[in-house]
Amino acid sequence: MLIALLPGDGIGPEVVEQAVRVLNVVTDKLTYETAPVGGAAYKAQGHPLPAATLDLAKRADAILFGAVGDPDCDKLERHLRPEQAILGLRKELALFANLRPAKLFPELADASALRPEVATQIDMVIVRELNGDVYFGEKGMRTTAAGLREGYDIMSYDEGEVRRIARVGFETAQARNGKLCSVDKANVLETSQLWRDVVIEMSADFPDVELSHMYVDNCAMQLVRNPGQFDVIVTGNLFGDILSDQASMCAGSIGMLPSASLDDKQKGLYEPIHGSAPDIAGHGKANPLATILSAAMMLRYSLGLPDEADRIEAAVAKALAGGARSPDLGGTMTTAQMGDAVLAVL
Amino acid sequence: MLIALLPGDGIGPEVVEQAVRVLNVVTDKLTYETAPVGGAAYKAQGHPLPAATLDLAKRADAILFGAVGDPDCDKLERHLRPEQAILGLRKELALFANLRPAKLFPELADASALRPEVATQIDMVIVRELNGDVYFGEKGMRTTAAGLREGYDIMSYDEGEVRRIARVGFETAQARNGKLCSVDKANVLETSQLWRDVVIEMSADFPDVELSHMYVDNCAMQLVRNPGQFDVIVTGNLFGDILSDQASMCAGSIGMLPSASLDDKQKGLYEPIHGSAPDIAGHGKANPLATILSAAMMLRYSLGLPDEADRIEAAVAKALAGGARSPDLGGTMTTAQMGDAVLAVL
Ligand SMILES: CC(C)[C@H](C(=O)O)[C@@H](O)C(=O)O
Ligand SMILES: CC(C)[C@H](C(=O)O)[C@@H](O)C(=O)O
Numbered sequence: 001m002l003i004a005l006l007p008g009d010g011i012g013p014e015v016v017e018q019a020v021r022v023l024n025v026v027t028d029k030l031t032y033e034t035a036p037v038g039g040a041a042y043k044a045q046g047h048p049l050p051a052a053t054l055d056l057a058k059r060a061d062a063i064l065f066g067a068v069g070d071p072d073c074d075k076l077e078r079h080l081r082p083e084q085a086i087l088g089l090r091k092e093l094a095l096f097a098n099l100r101p102a103k104l105f106p107e108l109a110d111a112s113a114l115r116p117e118v119a120t121q122i123d124m125v126i127v128r129e130l131n132g133d134v135y136f137g138e139k140g141m142r143t144t145a146a147g148l149r150e151g152y153d154i155m156s157y158d159e160g161e162v163r164r165i166a167r168v169g170f171e172t173a174q175a176r177n178g179k180l181c182s183v184d185k186a187n188v189l190e191t192s193q194l195w196r197d198v199v200i201e202m203s204a205d206f207p208d209v210e211l212s213h214m215y216v217d218n219c220a221m222q223l224v225r226n227p228g229q230f231d232v233i234v235t236g237n238l239f240g241d242i243l244s245d246q247a248s249m250c251a252g253s254i255g256m257l258p259s260a261s262l263d264d265k266q267k268g269l270y271e272p273i274h275g276s277a278p279d280i281a282g283h284g285k286a287n288p289l290a291t292i293l294s295a296a297m298m299l300r301y302s303l304g305l306p307d308e309a310d311r312i313e314a315a316v317a318k319a320l321a322g323g324a325r326s327p328d329l330g331g332t333m334t335t336a337q338m339g340d341a342v343l344a345v346l
Numbered sequence: 347m348l349i350a351l352l353p354g355d356g357i358g359p360e361v362v363e364q365a366v367r368v369l370n371v372v373t374d375k376l377t378y379e380t381a382p383v384g385g386a387a388y389k390a391q392g393h394p395l396p397a398a399t400l401d402l403a404k405r406a407d408a409i410l411f412g413a414v415g416d417p418d419c420d421k422l423e424r425h426l427r428p429e430q431a432i433l434g435l436r437k438e439l440a441l442f443a444n445l446r447p448a449k450l451f452p453e454l455a456d457a458s459a460l461r462p463e464v465a466t467q468i469d470m471v472i473v474r475e476l477n478g479d480v481y482f483g484e485k486g487m488r489t490t491a492a493g494l495r496e497g498y499d500i501m502s503y504d505e506g507e508v509r510r511i512a513r514v515g516f517e518t519a520q521a522r523n524g525k526l527c528s529v530d531k532a533n534v535l536e537t538s539q540l541w542r543d544v545v546i547e548m549s550a551d552f553p554d555v556e557l558s559h560m561y562v563d564n565c566a567m568q569l570v571r572n573p574g575q576f577d578v579i580v581t582g583n584l585f586g587d588i589l590s591d592q593a594s595m596c597a598g599s600i601g602m603l604p605s606a607s608l609d610d611k612q613k614g615l616y617e618p619i620h621g622s623a624p625d626i627a628g629h630g631k632a633n634p635l636a637t638i639l640s641a642a643m644m645l646r647y648s649l650g651l652p653d654e655a656d657r658i659e660a661a662v663a664k665a666l667a668g669g670a671r672s673p674d675l676g677g678t679m680t681t682a683q684m685g686d687a688v689l690a691v692l
Contacts, residue, residue: 113570156499243566
């Protein structure tokens with residue numbers, strides 16, 4: 001099976017390298033092709049998502065992605081910025097369902113800023129919509145009647161978009177503890193009102209799922225106050241972006257959390273939820289575990305290799321139990337040493 | 347000086363009552379007029395913001411507001427819902443600058459879900475824009491070409507709107523520790539790009555303020571990881587809504603945090619940042635301290651009575667030190683008993 005490796009910018013290449021080392025130990029069924037993406041692709045080829053990179057992503061059975069984002073590119077026109085690469089991949093491949101599990105490895109109870117008794121209760125999946133919302137609506141700069149510069153972005157969802165992501169939310173809850181919390185801002189936004197109406201309509205088909213609704217401001221508060229209350233959260237692209245980063249930090253370090261972005265046939269792009277961290281790139285300080293765990297999700301969701309996925313996840317837990325700690329976890333191990341620690345267990 | 351009392355829904359009346367008791371002890375310069383607002387006003391008079399209520403708010407020197415929100419009204423058309431009252435007041439009175447200080451009372455270090463060593467470092471002001479953004483753009487339901495229901499909301503800011511709130515941010519930072527963090531999502535949104543451009547332009551006028559920029563997803567994470575890094579945050583209406591609720595919980599309980607919403611002449615509306623909490627309304631379980639502290643902000647910012655404001659704040663700290671704890675703080679005291687505890691110190 002062909003894996004597209006898109007390491008990207010900043011710490012992306014360092015963490016993807018370790019994930020590939022780990023994958024190679026648990027299976028020999030994979031072949032790899034690498035292509036540039038993000039700022040790296042812009043610098044080499046003039047575009048953050050070159051046609052050959054997109055083509056590889058389409059041909060591959062799954063995509064392992066590092067990170068994009070490069071301060072050198074902040075002044076470029078929007079369509080040339082690194083972020084457009086990941087947004088473009090999500091849209092072109094119709095990867096509409098982003099699954100972000102947030103769970104504290106018990107070994108890391110001390111790494112969370114939350115009290116251990118609060119942090120250890122965290123075990124949730126955030127299901128974030130990835131193909132719509134204010135991310136992909138019409139946007140631009142215009143001049144007001146008074147002659148002022150104005151920026152604008154249109155937020156919207158139609159019922160078809162809500163239905164397909166809500167279904168993922170309900171099904172994810174069915175496979176877990178049967179609790180789904182839909183997060184919106186229906187007291188202010190019409191987009192959210194439609195979202196809420198459609199989720200309520202669909203709940204009739206999932207009588208075994210206990211559905212609740214929460215405003216996004218309250219959810220941001222509850223994720224600190226009592227994150228153990230959540231099983232599955234389903235929300236839109238923008239709120240999901242904010243809440244999943246927040247939840248990751250409640251669960252220890254953002255350097256630990258993987259994600260899957262899936263289309264409707266379980267083809268997927270797998271990436272750590274952290275960014276390119278240009279400040280530490282090239283110093284061997286990045287924690288590769290989020291990417292290694294993303295590779296495990298890839299084996300399970302897109303490649304039909306659940307046992308191999310289990311082996312990787314168990315090895316990560318064991319490496320942590322054995323004391324493996326990168327700087328974000330309060331330790332001093334390098335990126336490669338963290339990879340070594342996982343390999344040593346395997 | 348005339349104070350408009352708008353107690354509103356749920357726990358609003360209970361907490362406003364305690365704040366008035368406290369105000370009456372520290373000053374005899376105030377007179378009060380009360381008017382219905384929110385769901386209570388809709389039920390009594392058919393509109394969440396009746397003309398007489400708006401008129402009172404305009405006539406008054408300052409407004410003390412409880413909370414709005416009532417599940418009975420969720421099915422009403424949007425313009426009749428309780429939330430429209432607070433949105434209407436903010437807009438009609440041009441209350442564009444929302445100041446939300448978040449600071450942990452040292453006595454409450456144990457009430458935060460964050461580790462005490464993280465929580466005790468929190469001392470920031472979030473400056474949230476209140477008159478623009480996706481809150482007030484065109485919004486509605488429409489039908490797509492494919493015949494699907496679609497909800498939409500237009501997000502926008504013009505440079506004038508950004509400038510006046512950014513100025514409040516810079517000046518607030520000047521009066522504190524000189525650090526301003528502007529939060530946006532400029533890697534995706536044009537509204538944010540304009541926001542960032544304008545804030546950067548203005549920074550030339552404030553060479554004594556150290557300006558930084560942060561994406562909203564990262565900020566949600568940093569507010570958990572290391573909230574002590576922030577002095578003043580300035581951000582738009584939607585992001586400010588989410589981040590300030592989150593920050594409040596990091597700083598202990600949302601039942602503790604006050605807010606001021608100001609126009610450009612320091613006229614203001616003062617309200618606790620918590621909502622109407624219909625689940626506990628009428629049971630005497632609400633913590634009135636956020637409203638009492640909002641009353642103190644009112645004395646300081648709009649009424650020129652800073653000594654009286656100091657007295658209230660000192661009394662709250664002393665009451666907490668003396669063990670006053672409502673249920674949200676892990677205690678059993680009623681709303682009135684919390685008021686009594688503050689009065690006893692005064
Ligand atoms: C890089 C950026 C465009 C992206 C997003 O906002 O979706 C990132 O924050 C993420 O969460 O994957
Ligand atoms: C009640 C609601 C409309 C309001 C808002 O979103 O602004 C509230 O959450 C707040 O923060 O004051």
